[in-house]
Amino acid sequence: xxxxxxxxxLVWLNCLAAGAGATWHFTHxxxxxxxxxxxxxxxxxxxxxxxxxxEGWEAAKPGAVLKIRQHAYNMTTMAIANVRDTFQVLxxxxxxxxxxxxxxxxxxxxxxxxxxxxxxxxxxNCTQGILSYQLxxxxxxxDASPSYGLQWGEPYGEIAVALARGxxxxxxxxxxxxxxxxxxxxxxxxxxxxxxxxSAAAASEFGVKSTRVALWGYxxxxxxxxxxxxxAAKYAPDLDIAGAAVGGLASNVGRAGPLxxxxxxAGLLVQGIIGVTSQYPDQRKYILSRxxxxxxxxxxxxxxxxxxxxxxxxxxxxxxxxxxxxxGGKADLEDPGLTDMFVKEGMMGKFGVPNTKVFLxxxxxxxxxxxxxxxxxxxxxxxxxxxxxxxRNHWGGHNDExxxxxxxxxxxxxxxxxxxxxxxxxxxxxxxxxVTFMQPPGKPIV
Numbered sequence: 001x002x003x004x005x006x007x008x009x010l011v012w013l014n015c016l017a018a019g020a021g022a023t024w025h026f027t028h029x030x031x032x033x034x035x036x037x038x039x040x041x042x043x044x045x046x047x048x049x050x051x052x053x054x055e056g057w058e059a060a061k062p063g064a065v066l067k068i069r070q071h072a073y074n075m076t077t078m079a080i081a082n083v084r085d086t087f088q089v090l091x092x093x094x095x096x097x098x099x100x101x102x103x104x105x106x107x108x109x110x111x112x113x114x115x116x117x118x119x120x121x122x123x124x125n126c127t128q129g130i131l132s133y134q135l136x137x138x139x140x141x142x143d144a145s146p147s148y149g150l151q152w153g154e155p156y157g158e159i160a161v162a163l164a165r166g167x168x169x170x171x172x173x174x175x176x177x178x179x180x181x182x183x184x185x186x187x188x189x190x191x192x193x194x195x196x197x198x199s200a201a202a203a204s205e206f207g208v209k210s211t212r213v214a215l216w217g218y219x220x221x222x223x224x225x226x227x228x229x230x231x232a233a234k235y236a237p238d239l240d241i242a243g244a245a246v247g248g249l250a251s252n253v254g255r256a257g258p259l260x261x262x263x264x265x266a267g268l269l270v271q272g273i274i275g276v277t278s279q280y281p282d283q284r285k286y287i288l289s290r291x292x293x294x295x296x297x298x299x300x301x302x303x304x305x306x307x308x309x310x311x312x313x314x315x316x317x318x319x320x321x322x323x324x325x326x327x328g329g330k331a332d333l334e335d336p337g338l339t340d341m342f343v344k345e346g347m348m349g350k351f352g353v354p355n356t357k358v359f360l361x362x363x364x365x366x367x368x369x370x371x372x373x374x375x376x377x378x379x380x381x382x383x384x385x386x387x388x389x390x391x392r393n394h395w396g397g398h399n400d401e402x403x404x405x406x407x408x409x410x411x412x413x414x415x416x417x418x419x420x421x422x423x424x425x426x427x428x429x430x431x432x433x434x435v436t437f438m439q440p441p442g443k444p445i446v
Contacts, residue, residue, distance in 0.1 A: 040074045041151050044143040045173075051104060051147075053090065053177075058100040060092040062189070063196025063236070068205060072106060072147075079153035082163035084111045087205070088147060091197035094235075095176065096185035096279040096345065103190035105132075105172040106147045107198055108159055114166025114418075127210040128202065129167040129417035132195050133159065134174055134217030134224040138268060138310030140181045140275040145173040156402070158216075161410060161445050167417060170198045174224040179306075181220070181275030182253060184345050188227025191215065192236040214416050215244040216409060218402055219368075222249040223348070229358060230351035243357040243416030245409040248366060248398050251373035253346025258333060261322040265368065267313030269322050270305045273333075276345055283341050290332040297324040349377035353384045357425060359412040361391040363401040364434075382430035389425040390432045404439045410446070 045051040050069055057066050067090040075085065088106050095101040115126035135146050135155075150171060154160070162169045172194035174187040195213050202208035217225035229244045250256055253272070260269040277284035291299035302325045305313045326332040360378060364371050371392065378390050391408065393401055411422040425431070439445075 040077060042072065042148060045104075045145055045148055046143050050088075051090070053092075053102040057092060057102060062092055062094050063193040063200070064092045065197050065200050065204070066090045066092060066102065068201055070205070073151050077151075080108065080150070080163075081160040082111050083160075084109045087201070089194070089197045089201050091193055093176070093193040094186070094189045096180070096183050101176055101178075101186065101190075103172060103174070103176055103194060104145075104147050105170050105194040105198060106150060107201075108163055108169040108171070110163040110166050110168065112164075112166055125210070126208075127212050128208045129165070130170060130195075130198060130202070130211050130213045131162045131167045131413060131417070132170045132172065132191060132198075132213060132215045133162065134187075134191060134215065134221035134228075135171055136218060136220035136222075136310075137175070138181060138220050138271060139308065139313065140175075140179045140271050140278065140306045141308060142177065142179040144309040145175070145179070146171045147173050156406075157445070158406065162413075164446070165410075165414065165418070168198070168202070170194055172224075174221075175275065178278040179275060180278045182223075182257075182272035182345065183276045183279045184223050184227040184253075184348075185231075185351075186279060187224035188231045188351065189235060191224050191228035192232060192239060195239055195241070196236065212242050212417055213239070214242045214413050216413060217245075218247040218405070219250070219398070222246045223253075226348050227351055229354035229356055230348070233352055233355040241356040243359065243412065244354070245359045245361075245412050247361045247405045247409065248369055248401055249348060249360065249362060249374050249377075250346070250369040251348040251377045252370075254339060254342035255373070256368070256370065257342065257346070258330065261330075262319055264318050265314055266320050266322050267305065267308075267310075267315075267317035270302060270317055271310065271313055274303065274306050276341060279345075280341050283337055286335060286337060290326050290328060290335075292325060292327055297321075299325070301325070348373075349380045353381055354386050354388075356387070357416060358386065358388045359391070359409065359423065359425060360388055361393065361401065361405040361408060363393050363396050363398060363404075365394075365396065366398045366401065368398040378430065378432065386430060387426065387428055388430045389423065390430065392432065392434045394434060394436045395438045400438075404437055406445050407439060408437075 414420040
């Protein structure tokens with residue numbers, strides 16, 4: 001979780017107040033009325049009749065478009081700059097157990113279209129750049145998904161910059177319909193299937209015959225992005241991804257997760273346990289059996305996190321001993337079934353070798369994602385033939401690199417989407433560069 005900017009997320013990821021609170025206080029009839037009459041905004045996903053897969057959806061192929069919602073957001077109140085219109089796509093995907101699931105992505109269309117990096121968008125050989133932007137939302141609450149929250153704006157200003165470059169921006173709810181925070185397998189699948197679905201919708205709904213797609217994510221968004229590029233060769237060999245920018249990657253969640261207890265970001269451990277076990281019923285049953293049924297640290301309070309946004313859970317569980325919720329303390333989280341689950345979901349570099357160019361950037365002093373784990377992943381993937389430009393920044397920590405790596409990410413994405421050739425990434429093989437860079441305060445990102 002990005003603590004320094006997370007106060008903004010409280011505004012638009014207010015899951016506890018807007019989502020769970022409404023569920024607790026409204027009757028079923030009022031619940032239905034809210035979904036039928038959302039006013040100027042979309043209803044919460046849990047109340048939204050559109051935010052459900054249609055009958056027979058399981059038979060569709062991964063990436064198949066199941067629904068399209070044109071003009072998804074009210075443009076008169078749009079707080080994100082450079083947006084002409086939006087639409088949403090609901091599509092078939094695959095969960096962490098290799099079973100059918102579905103996902104939703106929100107696509108922002110730029111006010112000024114570009115063709116092959118220029119403003120001449122009428123060319124018959126036009127290739128539209130599409131950025132799949134994995135926004136970290138760090139919660140097991142479905143109603144805190146980006147497809148709902150982005151109606152009120154964006155936390156980092158990155159969508160607006162991408163739109164100013166003329167790219168379409170697709171923002172998937174990559175945690176899926178169970179809000180499986182931390183489950184990187186389903187996140188990678190949904191990210192890839194969102195690209196398939198948006199590419200199909202671009203052709204069927206907008207007549208766009210040619211697209212060029214890149215991926216970008218930071219922190220938990222980086223986990224979804226990295227999982228996607230590692231899965232791409234086997235799961236989605238039909239996709240031709242131009243490149244991926246991956247920043248602040250947690251390369252070994254199973255090892256890093258338990259270290260969060262009694263820290264400022266202890267809420268992420270709670271959200272991760274709830275989120276990942278949503279994909280693993282046996283492990284969820286085990287967790288429920290080991291939580292204290294009563295007392296000051298009990299199961300009910302623990303699962304309150306599933307009604308909180310990421311920021312709210314950080315506030316609520318800040319510096320709390322998360323192991324105190326368990327009957328056997330920390331030892332309960334060392335159960336082999338749980339550790340195997342977190343290794344399966346959280347060990348990067350094990351899903352496959354990326355078949356696209358990757359820009360990976362991380363602060364050497366990252367206080368949430370140890371650099372040594374990322375170093376090991378890069379070394380392993382490069383030994384297997386990956387194409388990676390790896391920046392190790394000696395300035396700042398995890399939250400700092402969110403800002404410090406932003407312009408370099410856009411430079412890289414411009415290279416792979418528009419052919420701008422700013423970053424000088426290797427055409428093959430890998431390059432590790434130690435940098436010392438702080439984004440100058442007040443200097444705009446372009």
